[in-house]
Amino acid sequence: MTRRLRLSREEYTVGWVCALPLELAAAKGILDEEHDSHMDDSMIYTLGRVGEHNVVIVCLPGGDTGTNAASVVAAQIIHSFPSMRFGLMIGIGGGVPIACKDIRLGNVVVSLPENDHSGVVQYDIGKATPNGFKRTAYLNAPPKFCEAL
Known part of the structure; x- marks a missing residue:
């Protein structure tokens, strides 16, 4: 990897x-080129390039997990880097083993808002019923920069 x-x-x-x-x-290993960091906020960013794309990579703060921490970090990236066009959350997360849509580790999932769903489904909040798992909460829609894609 080269440094720029x-x-x-x-x-x-x-x-x-x-x-x-x-x-x-693992994300750092994918970079074709790593750039020098010059940030003045509280986040520790890894800056670099993958192909033709300049990428900002950040890890959730130590001890913070879940959707709230991820949304705060994503909002900070959008604030600090005004030209953001794509937001990715890539990791070793869980799966959604449903008969008609068996989503497992390694799958790529792209959401699209539809009817009363925001396009982002949270499967860890719900309850078991005799008819199966029932979701009891939904997440907000993706940020505006994702909708234009």
Whole structure:
């Protein structure tokens, strides 16, 4: 991997959030080029390039997990890098083993808002019923920069 001098914040268009340090280490291994960091907020960013895309990679703060921590980190990336076009959460997460849509580790899942669903489904909040698992909560829709894609 080559190392390059600093780029401006406006030159980064892809944000990548990792939940665990192990995922961050793997993400760094994918970079074709690592850029020098020059941030002044409280986040520790890994900056680099994958192909033609300048990427910002960040790990959730130690001890923080879940959707709230991930949404705070994603919001900070959007605030700090004004040209963000894509947001990714890539990791070793769980699965959604349903007969008609068996989603497992390694699958790529792309959401689309539809009817009363935001396009982002939270499967860890719900209850078991005689007819199966019933979701009791839904997450907000993806950020505006994702809707234009």
